Amino acid sequence: MARAFQIKVSFNMQHINELPAVEPHLRGDLAIWIFILAELLAFGVFFVVYAFTRARHVELFNAAQLGLDRNAGALNTVLLITGSWCVAHAVAAARQDRQAIAVRWMAGGLCGGLAFLVVKIAEYQAKFAAGLSMDSDTFHMFYFSLTFFHFMHVVLGVGILIILLFKLRAGAYGSHDAHGLETGAAYWHMVDLAWIVLFPLVYVMH
Amino acid sequence: MKYSSQAVAKPYFIAALGLFVAQILFGLIMGLQYVIGDFLFPHIPFNVARMVHTNALIVWLLMGFMGSAYYLVPEEAETELHSPKLALALFWIFLVAAALTVIGYLAVPYATLAKITGNDLLPTMGREFLEQPTITKIGIVIVALGFLYNLSMTFLKGKKTAITTVLLLGLWGLAIFFLFSFYNPHNLVRDKFYWWWVVHLWVEGVWELILGAILAFVLIKVTGVDREVIEKWLYVIITLALVTGLVGTGHHYFWIGAPEFWQWWGSVFSALEPVPFFAMTLFAFNMVNRRRREHPNRAATLWALGTGVMAFLGAGVWGFMHTLAPVNYYTHGTQITAAHGHMAFYGAYVMVVITMISYAMPLMRGRAANSNKAQVVEMWSFWLMTVSMVFITLFLTAAGILQVWLQRMGDAPMGFMLAQDQISLFYWMREVAGVVFLIGLITYLVSFFVRGEDKAA
Numbered sequence: 173m174a175r176a177f178q179i180k181v182s183f184n185m186q187h188i189n190e191l192p193a194v195e196p197h198l199r200g201d202l203a204i205w206i207f208i209l210a211e212l213l214a215f216g217v218f219f220v221v222y223a224f225t226r227a228r229h230v231e232l233f234n235a236a237q238l239g240l241d242r243n244a245g246a247l248n249t250v251l252l253i254t255g256s257w258c259v260a261h262a263v264a265a266a267r268q269d270r271q272a273i274a275v276r277w278m279a280g281g282l283c284g285g286l287a288f289l290v291v292k293i294a295e296y297q298a299k300f301a302a303g304l305s306m307d308s309d310t311f312h313m314f315y316f317s318l319t320f321f322h323f324m325h326v327v328l329g330v331g332i333l334i335i336l337l338f339k340l341r342a343g344a345y346g347s348h349d350a351h352g353l354e355t356g357a358a359y360w361h362m363v364d365l366a367w368i369v370l371f372p373l374v375y376v377m378h
Numbered sequence: 379m380k381y382s383s384q385a386v387a388k389p390y391f392i393a394a395l396g397l398f399v400a401q402i403l404f405g406l407i408m409g410l411q412y413v414i415g416d417f418l419f420p421h422i423p424f425n426v427a428r429m430v431h432t433n434a435l436i437v438w439l440l441m442g443f444m445g446s447a448y449y450l451v452p453e454e455a456e457t458e459l460h461s462p463k464l465a466l467a468l469f470w471i472f473l474v475a476a477a478l479t480v481i482g483y484l485a486v487p488y489a490t491l492a493k494i495t496g497n498d499l500l501p502t503m504g505r506e507f508l509e510q511p512t513i514t515k516i517g518i519v520i521v522a523l524g525f526l527y528n529l530s531m532t533f534l535k536g537k538k539t540a541i542t543t544v545l546l547l548g549l550w551g552l553a554i555f556f557l558f559s560f561y562n563p564h565n566l567v568r569d570k571f572y573w574w575w576v577v578h579l580w581v582e583g584v585w586e587l588i589l590g591a592i593l594a595f596v597l598i599k600v601t602g603v604d605r606e607v608i609e610k611w612l613y614v615i616i617t618l619a620l621v622t623g624l625v626g627t628g629h630h631y632f633w634i635g636a637p638e639f640w641q642w643w644g645s646v647f648s649a650l651e652p653v654p655f656f657a658m659t660l661f662a663f664n665m666v667n668r669r670r671r672e673h674p675n676r677a678a679t680l681w682a683l684g685t686g687v688m689a690f691l692g693a694g695v696w697g698f699m700h701t702l703a704p705v706n707y708y709t710h711g712t713q714i715t716a717a718h719g720h721m722a723f724y725g726a727y728v729m730v731v732i733t734m735i736s737y738a739m740p741l742m743r744g745r746a747a748n749s750n751k752a753q754v755v756e757m758w759s760f761w762l763m764t765v766s767m768v769f770i771t772l773f774l775t776a777a778g779i780l781q782v783w784l785q786r787m788g789d790a791p792m793g794f795m796l797a798q799d800q801i802s803l804f805y806w807m808r809e810v811a812g813v814v815f816l817i818g819l820i821t822y823l824v825s826f827f828v829r830g831e832d833k834a835a
Contacts, residue, residue, distance in 0.1 A: 203614050210618055210653060217646050306639045313639045
């Protein structure tokens with residue numbers, strides 16, 4: 173995923189083309205990729221269950237979906253995608269030993285993640301104030317379950333980004349070794365990917 | 379054996395195997411009672427035989443875990459055990475307490491046992507698997523604390539490895555979750571809710587950490603594969619186990635009166651619980667394939683590989699079969715449950731303890747591995763026990779499917795006892811398989827005494 177972002181931005185960022193040729197290899201630790209696949213499996217199962225349940229309660233789901241705050245959802249999508257963009261830049265900069273720039277990009281990614289959490293909490297508060305909860309009906313059970321499950325992953329992701337930020341500032345990553353950085357970044361991109369599926373599925377599709 | 383204090387594991391292993399025999403004898407008694415209802419009545423009624431069978435299993439597995447820990451922690455930490463004397467003292471306390479408890483189950487009516495052990499002061503009796511008198515439970519806590527203190531001091535004194543870290547995490551977790559056996563809410567829903575915090579969070583939670591650590595230890599020893607590789611696999615496996623198993627507790631909350639969302643959460647997360655077991659199987663086979671040495675203890679290697687496979691089948695596959703709420707609605711509390719339970723416990727925990735005993739016992743007796751003759755006998759016992767367990771499971775699965783069909787589906791569901799009559803053939807077949815299992819167990823015990831030229835290191 174980091175590589176994909178690199179290719180995308182190469183149109184705008186000349187210096188990325190100057191990266192040394194590298195043999196294809198898995199960016200980030202194998203262990204994190206196994207973990208990522210397991211997480212995506214968990215999200216995937218949840219999404220499939222949602223889809224099948226929706227097919228059996230189309231009217232309820234359509235009606236209840238109208239009550240969701242689509243703007244908050246869209247804003248959160250932008251925040252996460254931008255955050256991922258920043259994290260990808262941070263990795264690229266670190267691999268070119270541009271420490272200070274990498275730190276700034278990583279801080280940007282972290283801000284995106286934190287902002288996501290703030291928007292989400294506000295969204296939940298509005299729902300709770302309206303008397304809605306997991307027990308309200310099947311749609312809201314899925315809405316709260318899916319978004320809360322994702323929320324917890326964003327929290328973990330934010331924690332990882334904070335660790336990466338501190339380690340970047342301490343000079344732990346560079347062209348010599350960006351393994352840990354890429355491992356953490358891969359996890360963050362997974363969190364972003366899960367939301368990119370969740371948002372259209374739960375908030376938009378009807 | 380690198381450190382002399384590792385020898386304290388021996389009595390634990392011997393007692394464990396003794397209790398294993400007791401467990402199987404009482405299992406066979408019950409198997410017969412399924413089809414000859416008043417067998418040994420009123421001397422050993424079914425419910426008493428059941429308590430002895432299940433409690434003996436848990437106690438012998440705990441003894442197995444303790445022996446395994448006492449053996450592997452000094453070796454991993456590269457230092458002697460903090461207090462071998464304490465380990466031996468706790469062994470006798472545990473054994474005597476267990477023996478007295480079983481005598482209590484057999485000798486007096488349960489209500490009398492409750493009265494004479496002062497259950498009304500702090501009531502903890504009367505729940506499945508937690509039938510022990512409160513004083514026994516307190517004894518278990520004291521033994522556990524002493525055991526954890528001894529190992530933790532050893533751990534802190536010496537080298538810290540991923541294996542000992544994971545093992546101790548699992549063992550501390552085991553002790554902490556056992557405390558919930560003292561929590562007995564008045565509300566029946568909450569009672570059942572927290573009961574699973576002992577049972578599920580043990581066998582589908584912290585016990586998996588213990589299993590992973592022991593398996594990793596034996597695999598490092600018999601394959602010689604790089605520690606880093608094995609440790610990384612161990613971390614992946616326990617992460618998968620916790621991430622799926624913790625919320626997976628919800629698959630016990632479908633029908634007890636808990637909120638309905640548990641039917642969704644429990645189904646989704648518990649459906650993923652087979653994943654760490656699958657990873658464990660891949661891990662074991664992969665390590666053996668990549669081995670850098672031909673360890674003379676081929677029997678222990680066989681047990682290690684078998685643990686992965688049988689745990690995946692029994693816990694993973696059979697567990698998955700009845701874990702989804704729409705299926706569980708029909709199969710809950712039937713012979714399907716018994717089928718899963720037997721293969722899961724055998725595959726995961728019985729086999730990992732035997733793996734450790736198979737690996738460590740020869741070393742504690744002064745050789746790297748037993749003679750060829752002894753190992754062949756041991757491998758016979760592996761196949762006898764494992765194949766007979768597969769048949770026990772298949773017969774109980776068949777019984778369960780028929781039971782569900784007759785008793786819970788269709789236009790004219792049958793009552794419980796009538797349905798039991800219809801499935802009695804499968805109970806007879808199960809009993810035969812159970813006898814073969816006992817033969818396998820006896821064969822295993824015999825293998826300890828087969829002579830021949832033992833293997834040097």
